[in-house]
Amino acid sequence: MKQKIAFTMVLLAGFISTQAQDYNIKGKLEGQGNERIILRGLNGEITVEAKNNSFELTGIAGEEPFVTTINTSLDRNLYLGGGKTGMYQPSLPLEIVLSKGANLVITGNAIDINMASVTGDALNESFTQFRKSELHLVKEMDALRRQLVETRIMGVKEGMNEIGKKMLENRQAMAASRKKFIKTHPDAFASIYFLSLTAKEYKTAELEDTYNGLSETYKNTRYAKGILAKIEALKVADAGGPAPDFTKPDVNGRLVSLSQFRGKYVLLDFWGSWCGPCRAANPHLKELYSAYATKGFEILGVASEKVSGQAQAEKVWKEAIEKDGLTWTNVLNNELSMKQDVVQLYNIEGYPTQILLDKEGKVIGRWLGAAGKQLDDKLKAIFNK
Incomplete structure (x- = not known):
């Protein structure tokens, strides 16, 4: 009887352990050292200290894929003058998808954590593929931002205007790149997610056609439902109807x-x-x-x-x-x-x-x-x- 109880408790402990660790993330980022890693989870921030560039995170995932961010405590901000006590532009975190049972591996450089590689499931691998597709544009924009800060500090107004034009061209190229990725990767979770973020850049018919061109795989997620709601709202607005209810x-x-x-x-x-x-x-x-x-x-x-x-x-x-x-x-x-x-x-x-x-x-x-x-x-x- 005691053996049976003990065996049951072992099974229960294993079940609880599995439930409490719906996802597992292991990472190694060059330059991370022993700094903190911060993940925005379902119930608030989860923070761990890295050891010799490596870290591990576990937590509870929701019933459907949840896009969130992971960042490093390393100072990656772009300061706009006045040193580190002045105004600054925060650097971008890494977008990551949490889901039940995910075992993920993050590799890259801590300073460029927003462009790190995430492998382990199709959800995150589609995000990694998306990041690679616009890597050259992200690097170009980062360089332009730094040039703008340097030019601003030197007070060269003409130079600022020229850089501003290049930044606008970069944004337009990035918007076109994202539209191309979404159209050419209909099975990717990243396509559903980034279409939900950029829906305002589409006219009603174009947005509906793009959404209909995506596979059904992830159309039960909150991101897909948000796109559908947006399409319906735009149709109502186009027809002069009432604002969408919520x-x-x-x-x-x-x-x-x-x-x-x-x-x-x-x-x-x-x-x-x-x-x-x-x-x-x-x-x-x-x-x-x-x-x-x-x-x-x-x-x-x-x-x-x-x-x-x-x-x-x-x-x-x-x-x-x-x-x-x-x-x-x-x-x-x-x-x-x-x-x-x-x-x-x-x-x-x-x-x-x-x-x-x-x-x-x-x-x-x-x-x-x-x-x-x-x-x-x-x-x-x-x-x-």
Whole structure:
């Protein structure tokens, strides 16, 4: 009997161990030394110290592939003048796909970790293949950025303009390269993912054709569903129909849908606690809400927080709402099991973005940045007839 119990406990321990280590990552990066490696996992950051350039990470994966980032604590920032106490441009991390049972190997150089090779499954190998396809453009852009900083420090305005033109050409070449990769690699998970990121660069018919040209393998993922939602939203917008509906949790965890505000004029305010211009616009929004709320005007704030993990996102979001005294409905776009990415759905390219909807839910105004006087004039024309 004791032997049976002991054997059962061994099996249970093995099961728990397997469940607790849904993925395993081993890496060796030249120049990493004993510095820290930081992975943004499903439940926040996971940090380990490397030993002689090598490291290992384990953790729990979700039910479907999850794209996240891994970075080094080595200082890779591009400083814009004033030394390391001045402004800087952070270097890019390495994008990696976490999935159940993944056994991954990362190799490369710590300074260029964003271009490291990740092998071990088809998901990550497609990302490695994608990185190789644009490696020359990434290196070119990195060189241009450094030239721009040097020219700026020297104060050569003509040189800055010339470098700026080359940077624009590089971005255009990179956009074309990504479109080519997506079209020529229909079976790659990277194609679904990067199409979801670059959907705003496509017109409606082109986006639909590109999506339809991809294989069905990964079309059950959140990234594919986001593309479909975007296509439907664009079709509605093209036809002059209502803005796409969405459902998100409010500060009390209750689910709120845009459609429940039908019959009112609604201002969708895309913001975040980290966004200075967003926070600066809140006092005026409070004035507008006070003036027009009783006349049929509503504000629906949609926050996206730049932190790791839902718990931290909720914390900073709620603190900002309380500090700024926001009394209208606010929802969070950072929930862990995100079914709709509203930022992607509405093609948000910067913060704040404010979108005004009429009583039928149709878009009658959209502004990148605080709308200010334009919104004031719209509301005066609507409510002070």
